[in-house]
Amino acid sequence: MTPYAPLIERGEKLLLLGAGCYFVFKNFTPVFVTHNVVACLYMAEALLDMTFTVIRQRGPLSHNWRDWLVAVLGTYASLLVVAAPQAPPVLPSVLCGSLALIGILLSLAAKLSLRRSFGIIAASRQLKTGGPYRVIRHPMYAGYLLMQMAFLLQYPTIHNTVVLLFTWWMQIMRIRAEEKILGTRKEWVDWSQGVKWKLFPFVF
Template sequence: MTRTQLAAEIGIRGLTMALLGLFVALSVHQFMRDTSRITLLVFAFAEVLTVGLAMFSRVPRERDWKPLSLVVTICATFYFLAFSIEPGVRLVPEALAAGIQVAGVLLQIYAKWSLRRSFGLLPANRGVVVVGPYRVIRHPMYLGYLVTDIGFLAANFGVRNLAIVLVQWALQAVRIVKEEQLLSKDATYRDYMSRVCYRLIRGVF
């Protein structure tokens, strides 16, 4: 990396940890006001898992620093800061919503375990991984994020939160496409794409 890129890397990681810490503190504060809202704790844990572990990811061989990719990544990563964590409408019982979240978190853990340190925030080539859940779909970690978001929304529903989820997943779709544009420069990944056809949900996308 150039000095500018290194400085940007350090700055982004430092800001990320600060914002994540703020969100966790706010979530715990809300939970202490109503200890039945376990979806808040699960969601905070999921974000620590997602963002926190990315801070220790392997430095990639190639990364997409284009403005569009940078903006999409920042918005899709820090979307949780825009959520209303005040009590919302419970569409399903809290325990069921938390169960959905846990299923999403477990899928994330499985995907991250398969990747080891080959994951991060910006689209990058950290090595091609084709084992574990990656044998079924190309982006199982993102599917885990989606399931976790659905669980949180089910117990904390509101127009604002719904809008955030919809916008966030439009951005995630762009993020996935940009990631694959970079990775498809690698012949190993092109071969992988020919064998595993779907990115996120089999038969849909």
């Protein structure tokens, strides 16, 4: 760990807080006035990320600036979406809400399994193999993807489409960066051989 790691971590937490505040500012009406289920769950996920970021434990972080870049963009770019009530949803709101609920529950289950091993930047923290990690390697990111798909189906604007397509691209790069670091540990290699799927069984 570099001597600048504590300062970098504080900066990362401030960035997350700033992105969360931006989301609240841009989406105040659908989240706190109309109480749209998808928007509320999206906000709840952002708050969960903030909480787990604060309590996480430190670990040997990647020193590759590309790993930092994809981690930051993959995490915070998703908060640039805007809930646009004027945009007609692709699917009925009840279906979008159900998809969002599944996503946040999957993400929460992954966070509870990780506990203080949760992190944004690729790092070699304590290996967790319980809960949803018995089925897929990156259940938290799968939960994010479901949440974001629900948001896009509820608010299908060009802006949200561009933001989330970029976010998903960064997330794929982020998965590759994490697995490159974790692949240096025999215990992870042994576990990954039994857990074939990265995000969704029989898909990816």
